[in-house]
Amino acid sequence: MSVISTVGLSKSYGADDIFSSISVSIPRAARIALVGPNGIGKTTLLRVLVGLEESSAGRVNRARNLTMGYLPQEGGIDASHTLWEECLTAVSDLRAQEMELADLEAAMADPDRTAAAIKRYGALQESFERNGGYTYETRIRQILTGLGFDSSDYDRPLPQLSGGQRTRALLARLLLMAPELLVLDEPTNHLDIAATEWLENYMNQWEGAAVIVSHDRYFLDQVSDTVWEMSSSRIEMYRGNYSAYVQQRRERWELRQQIYQAERARLEKELDYIKRNIASQRTQLSKGKLKRLSREVQAIESLGFEAVQGKNWAEISSKAAITVHPMSVAEVEQRIHSFKEPSNRPPRLSLGLKAARRSGDLVIRTRDLEIGYPDEGKPLFSAPDLLLKRGECAAVIGPNGAGKTTFLKTLLGQMPPLAGEVIMGASLNIGYFVQAHEDLRPERTLVQEIEAVAQNMLLADIRHHLARFLFTGDDVFKKVAVLSGGERGRLALAKLSLTGANLLLLDEPTTHLDIPSQEILQEVLADYQGTMLLVSHDRYLIDALGTRIWEIQTGQPRLGQSLPGQSLPGQSLPGQSLPGQPLPGQPRLQVFEGSYSQYRAYLEAREIEHSGLEERKSEKAAASKTRRTSAVKLERRRRARLEEIEGLVEALEQQLEVLSRKLESPPADLAELQKLGVEYVQVQSELDESLSEWEQLNHNNT
Numbered sequence: 120m121s122v123i124s125t126v127g128l129s130k131s132y133g134a135d136d137i138f139s140s141i142s143v144s145i146p147r148a149a150r151i152a153l154v155g156p157n158g159i160g161k162t163t164l165l166r167v168l169v170g171l172e173e174s175s176a177g178r179v180n181r182a183r184n185l186t187m188g189y190l191p192q193e194g195g196i197d198a199s200h201t202l203w204e205e206c207l208t209a210v211s212d213l214r215a216q217e218m219e220l221a222d223l224e225a226a227m228a229d230p231d232r233t234a235a236a237i238k239r240y241g242a243l244q245e246s247f248e249r250n251g252g253y254t255y256e257t258r259i260r261q262i263l264t265g266l267g268f269d270s271s272d273y274d275r276p277l278p279q280l281s282g283g284q285r286t287r288a289l290l291a292r293l294l295l296m297a298p299e300l301l302v303l304d305e306p307t308n309h310l311d312i313a314a315t316e317w318l319e320n321y322m323n324q325w326e327g328a329a330v331i332v333s334h335d336r337y338f339l340d341q342v343s344d345t346v347w348e349m350s351s352s353r354i355e356m357y358r359g360n361y362s363a364y365v366q367q368r369r370e371r372w373e374l375r376q377q378i379y380q381a382e383r384a385r386l387e388k389e390l391d392y393i394k395r396n397i398a399s400q401r402t403q404l405s406k407g408k409l410k411r412l413s414r415e416v417q418a419i420e421s422l423g424f425e426a427v428q429g430k431n432w433a434e435i436s437s438k439a440a441i442t443v444h445p446m447s448v449a450e451v452e453q454r455i456h457s458f459k460e461p462s463n464r465p466p467r468l469s470l471g472l473k474a475a476r477r478s479g480d481l482v483i484r485t486r487d488l489e490i491g492y493p494d495e496g497k498p499l500f501s502a503p504d505l506l507l508k509r510g511e512c513a514a515v516i517g518p519n520g521a522g523k524t525t526f527l528k529t530l531l532g533q534m535p536p537l538a539g540e541v542i543m544g545a546s547l548n549i550g551y552f553v554q555a556h557e558d559l560r561p562e563r564t565l566v567q568e569i570e571a572v573a574q575n576m577l578l579a580d581i582r583h584h585l586a587r588f589l590f591t592g593d594d595v596f597k598k599v600a601v602l603s604g605g606e607r608g609r610l611a612l613a614k615l616s617l618t619g620a621n622l623l624l625l626d627e628p629t630t631h632l633d634i635p636s637q638e639i640l641q642e643v644l645a646d647y648q649g650t651m652l653l654v655s656h657d658r659y660l661i662d663a664l665g666t667r668i669w670e671i672q673t674g675q676p677r678l679g680q681s682l683p684g685q686s687l688p689g690q691s692l693p694g695q696s697l698p699g700q701p702l703p704g705q706p707r708l709q710v711f712e713g714s715y716s717q718y719r720a721y722l723e724a725r726e727i728e729h730s731g732l733e734e735r736k737s738e739k740a741a742a743s744k745t746r747r748t749s750a751v752k753l754e755r756r757r758r759a760r761l762e763e764i765e766g767l768v769e770a771l772e773q774q775l776e777v778l779s780r781k782l783e784s785p786p787a788d789l790a791e792l793q794k795l796g797v798e799y800v801q802v803q804s805e806l807d808e809s810l811s812e813w814e815q816l817n818h819n820n821t
Contacts (some may be wrong), residue, residue, distance in 0.1 A: 121146050121766050122185055122300050122328050123168055127177035130163055137163050138351050141177070144766060145300065146759035150322070151330045152339040152361060155349035157605055157633040161332045162192060164349070165302050168330065185300060188293035192304040192332075196277055196289050203273040205288055206259045209295035213255050216247045255295075262291045265317035267310065267518075283309030294321065301329040307338050311518040312656060326755060334634055336361050337658035344756055361659075365638075375461040378424050386412065386455050394448055406445075413445040416454050424461065474649040475619025479545035482622055482650045483507040483530060487539035490526050498537050499525060500671050500706035509544075512651040514661040514715065517671030521706070523654045524554060526671075527624050530652070550620025554627040554654070556607045558614075561600035565590055565610060568599065573617050588613040604631030612640070621649040629657045662715040670709045670718075757816055764813045771806040778802060 121144040128141040137160040145151060145168075153161050166172040168179060169189045196205055207214065220243060226236035251258065263273070266287045277285060286309050293301060307315045319341040322329065333339055339346075339361040346357040346364035357364040389412050397405040418441060446454070485505040491498035499522030507513050515523050528534050530541055531551060551558075559568060569581045576584070585595050588609045602610065608631050615623070623644075629637045641663055644651065655661055661668075711718045778799045785792050 120182060120762055121180075122182045124180045124766065125168070125177060126180070128164075128167065128174050128179065129176040130160065130167060130172070131175045136351065138349070139176075140352060141354055143347065143354055143356075144763060145328055145330060146763045146766075147299070147328055148326060148755040148759045149328045150342055150344045151328075152343035152346045152364075153330055153332045153349060154339075154346060154361075154364070154634050156635050159349050159351060161349055162304055165189070165304055165330065165332065169302050182299075186296070186298040187300045187302060188296055188298040190286070190290050190293055190301075190303045190306055192308065193282070193286070196285050196292075198277050201274050201276055202263070202268065202280065202288055203259070205277060206263065206291055206295055209292045210255045210259075213247065213250060213252045216243060216252060219243060220247060259291075259295060262294050262321075265314065265321065266291055267314040287314075294325075297325070297327065299327050301327060301331075303329065303331045303333075305333055306331065307333055307335045307656075312516055312658065313518060315656075315658075328759075334629070334632070334637065335657065335659075336634065336637065337662065340659070372461075375425060379458075379461050382419070382424050383455065383458060386415065390448070390452055390455060394452075397448060409448065409451065410445040412451055414441050416446070416451055417441050419458070420454065424458075472616050472623070472643055472647045472649075473619065474621035474647075475548060476546060476621060478509050478547050478621040478650065480509050481506070482509055482511075482544040482547065483652070484542040484544075485539060486542070488529075488536055488541065489538035490522050490529055491537045492525075493535075493537065498706070500673070500708055502539075502708035503710060505669070505708075505710070507650060507652065509650050510648070511666045512653060512664045513667050513669050514665035515652065515654045515669045515671070516656075516661065516715075518673055521671040521673055523671060524626055527551070527626055527652065527654060531624065547622050548618065548620050549622045549624065550615045550618040552611055552615055552623070552625045552628050554630065556611050559599045559607055559610060561598065563599050565595045565597060565599070568610060568614060569617070572614050576617075584617070585613060605633065605636070608632055609636070623647070623649060623651045623653075625651060626654045627656065628653075629655065629660055658715055665715055667713065668709075668711040668715060668718045670711070671706065672709050673706045761813065761816050764809050764816070768806065768809050768813065771802055771809065775799070775802050775806060 124142075124144040126142050128143075129139040130137040141164065153164070155161055163172065166189075167174050169187050170179075170181075171189070198205060220240065223236045223240040223243070226232045227240065229236075247253070260270075264270075268284075268287070268291075272280075272284075277288065280288065290303075290306060306318065310318065315335065315338055319338060322342045329342070331339065331343065341360070343360050344358075346359070346361060348355045348357065348364070348368070357367045359367070389408060393405045393409050393412065396402070397409070399405075421441075483505065484507075485502060488502040488505070489498040490500055490502070515526065517523055525534070529536050530543075531549065532541070563571070565585055566578065566581050569576065569584065573581070582595055585591075590606075590609070590613075599607065599610070608628070612628070625644075628640060632640065637657070637660070641660055644660075644664055651664065653661065653664060711721065713721070778795060781795055782799065786795070
């Protein structure tokens with residue numbers, strides 16, 4: 120059975136409806152990505168699911184004794200003890216067993232208590248070992264290290280940690296608890312790429328269920344097997360990961376558009392016949408057609424084009440609210456013309472990033488470059504001699520605090536390098552997107568911000584330009600100080616689009632953008648004809664745009680690769696451009712020519728290439744484990760679908776039983792009896808299909 124299911128769930132705050140009529144089911148072991156535009160109610164839905172908020176209508180059904188773990192978007196742990204002590208609270212049961220085992224060991228020394236102590240000790244020790252009692256400290260270290268904590272952080276009191284660190288501490292505790300259901304709201308917000316990839320691997324080996332809200336599309340690609348797309352009135356389900364969802368969504372939009380165009384053309388043709396013949400000798404025929412057309416229009420208004428296509432009238436009338444009296448010709452015509460094209464797309468940004476002029480072929484060059492602050496005494500990192508040509512996109516990645524933003528400021532000449540030089544190409548017009556939006560002045564209005572970069576632009580043109588970035592009406596006169604993070608990002612992009620830049624330096628451009636806005640920005644940047652230097656944690660964006668990867672390596676190996684400087688000569692792979700040989704552990708920029716996916720594959724291949732015989736055997740064992748893990752994931756999905764079908768079968772059988780009782784004492788109204796008969800046949804058909812799929816899934820397991 121499902122761990123959680125909802126029926127007709129709605130939530131309102133006063134007169135504001137957040138969502139309505141949400142009916143979903145979370146099977147055991149499901150990995151569900153919840154997506155939708157900002158403000159649609161995703162966080163509110165999560166809080167209702169875990170019981171932190173009550174719904175305004177509908178109900179939430181939770182499995183008996185269900186254990187849940189909830190990670191909020193912001194906020195961590197409000198406690199005064201240390202990070203290590205916080206993690207120990209997740210294994211309090213094991214620690215209690217550990218203390219009891221110690222007491223029993225002491226009791227066994229007492230002859231009068233030996234027999235009873237030995238009996239209890241054996242059963243308790245088996246339970247303690249089975250639940251990881253002898254390895255819980257190792258697991259704590261593994262999880263803390265994976266989430267980016269250093270051993271020096273273990274004894275730090277939680278109040279001394281930053282907000283992001285406290286959120287990571289809460290995530291560590293939840294992973295140690297291993298609940299049956301994890302509900303994670305933006306779990307990667309405070310993780311760098313290395314920690315995010317560790318979490319992906321952890322989630323893929325974990326056997327519980329999870330519902331995840333994240334703007335990290337690459338993360339959703341790796342961990343989800345179902346996507347829920349949320350709107351204010353429904354959740355639409357898609358099978359597969361995020362990339363599969365994008366493909367299926369496009370196909371559904373195209374199909375709905377085809378249905379809409381075909382059905383509207385048919386309705387207009389029917390209406391045209393009625394208008395031409397309503398006053399002629401064919402009046403009765405036209406009136407009959409008008410009556411049928413009136414019912415069809417009402418059914419479409421009630422159920423939608425898709426729901427009525429290919430259905431007979433008995434099926435449609437049982438679901439739609441239809442009035443008896445036909446409409447007038449004018450009313451039918453007005454309602455047909457008011458039908459809107461089907462689309463679950465949110466409002467779309469209409470960005471326009473165009474280079475006003477062509478730059479030189481050589482855009483950026485560096486020699487013997489060292490990046491850092493003079494008062495710190497040592498560089499943040501050094502770089503090989505870099506070269507960025509016109510039309511290329513270099514993606515700069517690395518852990519938080521490695522110096523990525525400092526690198527951009529050095530290239531821009533806003534701060535000097537510690538050593539070496541930066542040579543900028545000819546005919547450059549540089550556009551700079553600042554991560555913290557420092558170039559936006561809080562006291563200015565949106566109109567004034569646009570005027571700062573386009574002084575001759577008329578107010579009407581400014582309003583039109585801002586509308587392309589979803590700022591309409593009086594929003595254009597808001598102060599920057601009251602804007603949300605996502606709104607500031609859109610305003611910064613609106614300014615950037617007016618610069619005509621042929622070199623874009625983008626520092627975390629997708630921060631605070633919802634997924635639909637990220638997708639649009641990606642499409643626009645993909646069409647941009649200039650040169651880009653992109654600093655981002657958004658691996659989906661990096662993989663789509665980056666023609667080369669510049670990674671700042673701080674001495675900590677990532678993805679299991681050797682440290683820089685430990686490569687064997689002659690072992691490089693095609694497409695790779697390695698820097699010189701820095702000292703092991705010295706922070707340095709690594710250059711790779713190719714996409715992010717190719718870079719990951721290169722790192723993994725290099726680890727195998729540089730391993731000895733024993734390491735090769737270990738790698739084969741790991742590959743075998745990966746295959747077993749894949750088999751486990753497939754089996755988990757099969758079991759989850761089985762449980763989902765079993766729940767559906769149970770509901771359909773109950774529905775069928777209710778209909779059977781009604782048919783045993785049939786109503787006198789013939790129309791009502793016909794409606795019951797149609798519904799009975801439909802439910803029986805759905806039940807047969809579900810049982811057939813259930814049998815097929817069971818057969819696949821034999």
